[in-house]
Amino acid sequence: MAKSLESEHPIKAYGYAAHDTSGKFSPVTFSRRFLFLFNCLIGYWGERRGSKFFTAESVIQIFTLARTNGGHEIVGIVTEVGSKVEKFKVGDTVGVGCLVDSCRSCESCISDCEQFCAKQVQTYGVQNYDGTQAYGGYSDHMISDEHFVLRWPEKLPLDSGAPLLCAGITTYSPLRYFGLDKPGTKVGVVGLGGLGHVAVKMAKAFGAEVTVFSTTAAKKEEAIEGLKADHFIISKDEEQMKAAMGTLDGIIDTVSGNHPILGLLGTLKPNGKLVIxxxxxxxxxVAAFSLIFGRKTVAGSAIGGLKETQEMLDFAAEHGITADVEVIP
Structure with missing residues (x-):
């Protein structure tokens, strides 16, 4: 009987996993793929710069594990490198985000947009090119090709910085791409959850005037006092929405629950962009005339490529941007 690739190249790992939709963790042991020439072995346990190494990321991601949205924001220390690794050495502090491989040859990969590669390998829940399973970061170590490993800025905390590897790049990328990164730009942020609160921080760091949209009035103090947003609008309040008509250059909509966007489009200036x-x-x-009159755009965005993600981490470190987290044992 043929051996599995995990058996032929056994690098034993210890971690925690949720085996059903309850989201409850339990210990698990499994095998990581073999350390190839261009791979880095990354470990998590220990102390450095006053923070615990993260095997996960933060309570934000752990809460979403039941929706298979965890284990892809990883910070650790390089413990071993393949013989042809050039970017990193043992002892470096590094991060791994949503991707661990791609084809490297398509138009998207060549233009530093690996996130659009049709053959991308996500950090968990899929197979690597060699047939082994990608298990994500809820364990004591992992292996990644050096191209998909990010240099961790010295000034960026490990714990509250880790979620930026998804929430950070997911909000930074559209602000940059759609020209909403200029001082004085008027930017709306819909929703104040894991993505939303980071979007506010990113937009403020770019010098934008930020308006938060929420259905929950209780979020106003967090938005204005905590995150220093400039305005707060209850999106279900017709008078507040009417007063905001035609005031925004762009909107970052972070909400995954069903919600109407017609009113949001009305708050955009001509040529404004609503990014989903x-x-x-x-x-x-979407009503056609809500776009036609004003030449408005409804667009989408996901994470960024590796080059842009490194740029985002450096920007966050420079401006003191972190995610609001709760560290759990």
Whole structure:
């Protein structure tokens, strides 16, 4: 009987996993793939710069594990490198985000947009090119090709910085790409959850005037006092929405629950952009005239490529941007 690739190249790992939709963790042992020439072995346990190494990321991601959205924001120390690794050495502090491989040859990969590669290998839940399973980061170590390993800035905390490897790049990328990164730009952020609160921090660091949209009035103090947003609008309040008509250059919509966007389009200036980051169950309804009159755009965005993700980490370190996290044992 043929051996599995995990058996032929056994690098034993210890971690925690949720085996059903309850989201409860339990210990698990499994095998990582063999350390190839261009791979880095990354470990997590220990102390450095006053922080615990993360095997996970933060309570934000752990809460979403039941929706298979965890284990892809990883910070650790390089413990071993393949013989042809050039970018990193043992002892370096590094991060791994949502991707661990791609084809390297398609138009997207060549243009530093690996996130659009049709043959991308995500950090967990899929197979590597050699047939082994990609297990994610909820364990004591992992292996990744050096191209998909990111240099961790010295000033960036390990714990509250780790979620930026998804939430950070997912909000930074559309702000940059759609020209919403200029001082004085008027930017709306819909939703104040894991993505939303980071979007506010990123936009403020770019010098934008930020308006937060929420259905929950209780979020106003967090938005204005905590995150220093400039304005807060209850999106269900017709008078507040009417007062905001035609005031925004762009909106970052982070909400994954079903919600109307017609009113949001009304708050955009001519040539304004509504960028969808959340993924509601039901399709959005868009009236044609809400786009035609004003030449407005409804667009989508996901994470960024490796080059842009490194740029984002450096930007976050420079401006003191971290995610709001709760560290759990």
């Amino acid at each position: 980051l959340g993924a509601p169950e039901k399709p959005h309804e």
